[in-house]
Amino acid sequence: MLPIQAILIALLLLIGGIYLTALSSRLVSRLALLSLVAAGVVFVINPDLTTRIAHSVGVGRGTDLLLYLFCLASVTVFLKLYKKNRAMEEKLTEVARQVALQGAQAPQHRDA
Amino acid sequence: MRQPSPECVHSRVFLVIPSYNEGRVLASTIRGLLPHGYSIVVVDDGSSDGTPAILAPILKDLPVHYLRHPVNLGQGAALQTGMDYALAQGAEYIVHFDADGQHPAEGIPSLLDPICRGECDVAVGSRFLDPESVKLIPRRRRILLRGAVVISGILTNLWLSDAHNGFRALSHAAAKKIRLHENGFAHATEFLDEVRRAKLRLREVPVAIRYTNYSQAKGQPASNSVNILIDVLLRKVL
Numbered sequence: 001m002l003p004i005q006a007i008l009i010a011l012l013l014l015i016g017g018i019y020l021t022a023l024s025s026r027l028v029s030r031l032a033l034l035s036l037v038a039a040g041v042v043f044v045i046n047p048d049l050t051t052r053i054a055h056s057v058g059v060g061r062g063t064d065l066l067l068y069l070f071c072l073a074s075v076t077v078f079l080k081l082y083k084k085n086r087a088m089e090e091k092l093t094e095v096a097r098q099v100a101l102q103g104a105q106a107p108q109h110r111d112a
Numbered sequence: 113m114r115q116p117s118p119e120c121v122h123s124r125v126f127l128v129i130p131s132y133n134e135g136r137v138l139a140s141t142i143r144g145l146l147p148h149g150y151s152i153v154v155v156d157d158g159s160s161d162g163t164p165a166i167l168a169p170i171l172k173d174l175p176v177h178y179l180r181h182p183v184n185l186g187q188g189a190a191l192q193t194g195m196d197y198a199l200a201q202g203a204e205y206i207v208h209f210d211a212d213g214q215h216p217a218e219g220i221p222s223l224l225d226p227i228c229r230g231e232c233d234v235a236v237g238s239r240f241l242d243p244e245s246v247k248l249i250p251r252r253r254r255i256l257l258r259g260a261v262v263i264s265g266i267l268t269n270l271w272l273s274d275a276h277n278g279f280r281a282l283s284h285a286a287a288k289k290i291r292l293h294e295n296g297f298a299h300a301t302e303f304l305d306e307v308r309r310a311k312l313r314l315r316e317v318p319v320a321i322r323y324t325n326y327s328q329a330k331g332q333p334a335s336n337s338v339n340i341l342i343d344v345l346l347r348k349v350l
Contacts (some may be wrong), residue, residue, distance in 0.1 A: 033221070082346070093185055093295060097193045100179040102195055107175040 005044050012040045125150045125224065126203035128194030129185050131211035132157040141213040142167075142176060151203070155194040157185035162205050177201070187278075188209050188299025192292040199287055206287045208280045215279045219319040223281035226315050233286035233312040237279035237319030238272065245320035256337060267344060268304040272316055276300040276340075279319055293327035295335040297336070298343035 016037035022032060043050050050062025059065045127150050131138045137156065145152060156163050156188035158181045171178055177198055181190065191208055203229050205224055215237070223235045238243050239257070246254070258272050278300065282290065289310035294302040307314050 076309055089295065090293060093189050096158075096181045096183055096185055097189070097196065099182050100193050101200075101235070103180065105171065105178040106201075107177065 003047075008044045009041055012037050012044070118204075122204070125207060126153055126198035126201065126205070126315060127151070127207045127209045127220070127222070128153050128155065128191060129197055129209045129211050130155045130157055130194060131159065131163065132184060132187070132190070133159045133161040133163070134164035134211040135159060135161050137162065137167055138211045139170055139212055139272060142170060142174070144208075144213065146174060146219055148220065150207070150220070151175070151177070151198075151201070153179065153198050153201075153325075154196045154211075155190040155197075156180040157187070157190040158182060159305075160184075161162065176331035186295035187297060188302070189295040191299065191346075195287050203287070204284045206282045206284070208278055210274050210278055214322050216320060216322060219279060219317075220250055220281070221278065222317050222319065226317065227283050231313075232315040233283050234314045235281045235317050236272070236274070236314065237277045237321075238274035238316040239319065239321050240273040241316060241318035242320065246265070247324070248320055259309045260337065264301055264304065264342065267301060268281065268308060269331030270304045270308055270314065272304075274316065277319075278313070278319075286310070294347060295345065296343055296345065297340050301340075301344045 016033060018056075019033055050065060054060065054062045054065035057065070059068070086091065127145065129138070129141070129152065131154060140150060142154070152175070154167070154176060156167075161334065162178065164178075165337065167176075167178065170176065177197065178236060179193060181193065195206055200306060207220055209220075219237060223237060226232045226235055240251055240261075249257070257275055261272065264275040265271040276297070280303070286307075290303065290306040292299045292302055292306070304314075
């Protein structure tokens with residue numbers, strides 16, 4: 001095994017472990033993550049496998065195929081984060097609105 | 113000269129004035145509005161210019177409702193907060209009014225009139241219905257607005273003569289049906305979306321806008337229109 005393979009596998013397992021324990025508790029995303037990590041380990045150990053898959057779908061190199069998939073994944077993540085951010089913003093708005101409404105100073109109240 | 117219908121009582125008209133870091137000019141806008149006898153709701157959108165301190169002496173003895181967002185959210189959010197408040201206070205008519213004094217107080221009755229007569233539910237001011245007021249719009253802004261009119265028409269399927277005019281009036285029933293989720297300036301497009309979705313009757317009313325040095329310097333730069341467009345598109349897609 002090459003040094004880079006050991007490093008990549010170690011990092012993959014580490015990230016997978018962190019994600020599983022800390023970030024997600026949904027079964028679907030846990031299973032998806034486990035299979036992703038497993039696939040990653042397989043591809044690291046056997047790099048030619050990606051090239052063979054790439055050839056079978058008409059892409060020249062395995063590296064290129066991974067790049068395309070990475071781009072798609074990035075866009076998906078971006079959209080998910082955007083949506084999440086919008087939802088957070090709406091919650092913040094609601095909280096700030098309630099604070100403003102509760103602290104409203106009406107003219108008659110100031111006289112008292 | 114038509115007389116406004118008697119049921120359009122001034123004290124039941126609530127002006128909602130969103131303000132962000134406009135304390136000084138807001139104070140003079142409020143003073144200019146007081147003689148007209150409307151209820152005034154100021155929504156301070158988390159200003160950091162000491163707006164509360166600037167307004168304190170005015171608020172002490174004037175009939176003004178003051179609300180403050182603890183953090184800055186945007187003009188759309190401030191308008192919605194003000195509308196929620198005004199409705200809870202029993203407003204029968206709500207007018208969106210700009211803090212920087214670019215909307216003439218004399219335009220308020222013209223906006224309210226068709227609503228009070230029951231001819232429409234929502235009235236929006238337009239700078240393009242009266243040739244004289246078109247001349248007041250700086251040339252570059254005019255071109256920008258013409259473009260915005262087309263885009264807004266495509267997106268909302270409401271073809272108006274003006275776009276992003278913040279001078280609007282709504283009946284109580286219309287205000288209850290409209291809910292702005294767009295916190296920033298894209299709320300102007302969302303507002304029209306909501307009008308159409310709720311099947312409200314909309315009318316445009318000619319209103320001149322005063323382009324003062326202050327409002328020009330502070331107003332949205334033309335480049336911001338691209339930002340607004342992106343906001344609008346993202347909201348449509350996601």
